[in-house]
Amino acid sequence: MIRPIRVTGRRVVAATRLRLVSGGADRGANPVELAVVMPAILLLLFGSIQVAAWFLARSTAMHAAQSGVNAQRVHQAPAGAGVERGNAFLAAAGDWLAKPELSCASTATEVTCTVTGKSISVVPGVHLTVSQTAHGTVERWTTAGNP
Numbered sequence: 001m002i003r004p005i006r007v008t009g010r011r012v013v014a015a016t017r018l019r020l021v022s023g024g025a026d027r028g029a030n031p032v033e034l035a036v037v038m039p040a041i042l043l044l045l046f047g048s049i050q051v052a053a054w055f056l057a058r059s060t061a062m063h064a065a066q067s068g069v070n071a072q073r074v075h076q077a078p079a080g081a082g083v084e085r086g087n088a089f090l091a092a093a094g095d096w097l098a099k100p101e102l103s104c105a106s107t108a109t110e111v112t113c114t115v116t117g118k119s120i121s122v123v124p125g126v127h128l129t130v131s132q133t134a135h136g137t138v139e140r141w142t143t144a145g146n147p
Contacts, residue, residue: 050122056096057119057130064089064097065134068104068113075139082106082113096120097130111136 072082
């Protein structure tokens with residue numbers, strides 16, 4: 001006949017303590033694994049933040065260029081109106097775009113504004129260049145047959 005083993009509360013607590021205290025062969029493995037994996041995790045984290053900052057800088061440059069085109073393409077707009085409006089937008093937009101340079105060129109029928117600069121850097125040593133260009137037609141009076 002098989003007798004059931006009677007387990008008391010003290011034996012369970014003692015066995016559990018023994019297992020937790022001794023730790024076995026894997027004791028201390030978690031901190032080592034974390035030390036190995038943490039640089040990769042931090043690189044991914046800061047890399048994704050850097051990519052987001054680059055996209056925000058591109059968006060800021062595009063909106064500044066479009067703002068410059070919209071100001072310069074108005075009928076009989078004064079020279080430099082596009083650069084002035086684009087620089088005002090860049091000043092109001094914040095520092096997503098470092099060292100921005102805005103240039104506008106216009107002909108009798110077309111306006112082109114280009115914004116170049118660098119996105120802010122989160123990862124040391126990474127300096128991503130941003131360049132965005134916007135085009136538009138100049139508002140002008142034409143005859144009915146000629147565009």
